[in-house]
Amino acid sequence: MPFGVARKSIDLARQAGSGYGMIALFLLVSDPLLDSLREMPEPPPRTCPFNLTMTFDADGEENVEYLRIDPETETMTRVDANGDPLTDEEAPEASSDDGSGEDDSVSLGAIGYEQALDALDFAMSRVESEGEGTLFRASDLPKGTIELSGKDLSKNASVDLRVSEGAAGPFISEYRERLDKPIRMRLVAKIQEFERAVFFGAVDGSIRPIKEDMRTSVSAMGSTMEMAFVMDYDYPDCASEAE
Numbered sequence: 001m002p003f004g005v006a007r008k009s010i011d012l013a014r015q016a017g018s019g020y021g022m023i024a025l026f027l028l029v030s031d032p033l034l035d036s037l038r039e040m041p042e043p044p045p046r047t048c049p050f051n052l053t054m055t056f057d058a059d060g061e062e063n064v065e066y067l068r069i070d071p072e073t074e075t076m077t078r079v080d081a082n083g084d085p086l087t088d089e090e091a092p093e094a095s096s097d098d099g100s101g102e103d104d105s106v107s108l109g110a111i112g113y114e115q116a117l118d119a120l121d122f123a124m125s126r127v128e129s130e131g132e133g134t135l136f137r138a139s140d141l142p143k144g145t146i147e148l149s150g151k152d153l154s155k156n157a158s159v160d161l162r163v164s165e166g167a168a169g170p171f172i173s174e175y176r177e178r179l180d181k182p183i184r185m186r187l188v189a190k191i192q193e194f195e196r197a198v199f200f201g202a203v204d205g206s207i208r209p210i211k212e213d214m215r216t217s218v219s220a221m222g223s224t225m226e227m228a229f230v231m232d233y234d235y236p237d238c239a240s241e242a243e
Contacts, residue, residue, distance in 0.1 A: 031124065033134055033163055037170045038120055043113060043206040047072050048238040051083065057228040110231060111198045113207050116175035119159050133164035133173055139180070146177050148194055148216065149185070156183045157194075171207050174199050189220040203235045 052067040068077040068085070078086045122138035129135035141154040162174035179194035196214040200207050212231040217224060 031126065031136070033170060034120060034124060034136065037163055037172070040169050040171065042117065043208070045071060046203075046206070046208065046235070048236075050236065051079075051234040053232040053234070055228075055230045055232075057226075057230075059225055059227075110209065110212055111175060111196070112209060113172065113200055116161070116172045116198065116200070119161055119175065122159060124161065127160075129162075131162070133162045136161045136163065146179075146194075148191060151183070151185050151191065153179055153183055153191070153194060156181050166202055166207070168205075171202075172200055185218065186220075189218060191216065192219050192224065193217040204238065208235060209233055 049068055049070045052069060054065045054067065056063045056065075064081075066079045066081060066083070068079050068083065069075075070077075080086060119138065122141065124136040124138050127135050127137045137158055137160050139158040141157060141159060143152060143154055145154040145159070146157045147153065157177060157179050160174070160176040160178065161172050162176075163170050164173035174197060176195065176197040178196075179191060182190050182192045184190050194216045196212070198212045199210045201210045202208075203210075210233055212229075214229045216227050218227070219225075
């Protein structure tokens, strides 16, 4: 019973206070498709460079930045739209500070596939949806699951997983966090909307993030600010990088 399911079930069963509670609660989180997904090996970390296009939008004012990320050296380089490095004056040196070298996001706070897999520990249930794949949803999330600017949104939020069939078996093609109802952020501010989605696909035989899209709406003092942040991933052929 891999991937934290046993640990999750045992903890919940203890709260229920009986062996019957353990069985019932395990059945709650068990689904044949999710069970198959839990058995799939995690994709290996990418070792050759890839590119990120980051687009920021605040009330219609857009800013675009380009990054070249090398997981092997754990460094980020700011580049122009053509992929050429910017000068030192244009772009101060930036590097990863987590030291792991195992996350395509480096230190950008992006959601990687490993984090999407962690959502399998939640009590997921199937929901009807349009589009390809099978959609699962979890609500009543543990504290600290979803945060925005230091505010814990978990009690008012849900997580969706869309599971699709790939060449090697099932994989998470979409991970989505959503604020289901507004939540107060400060005395005079309220988060009206928040949604963050990450889309995954096969790259050179491994599942990688393809795009991350985050949108939020915050109201304060009678006005509302709309913000969006989009990251588009580009993975050049590793063989061409070595030449």
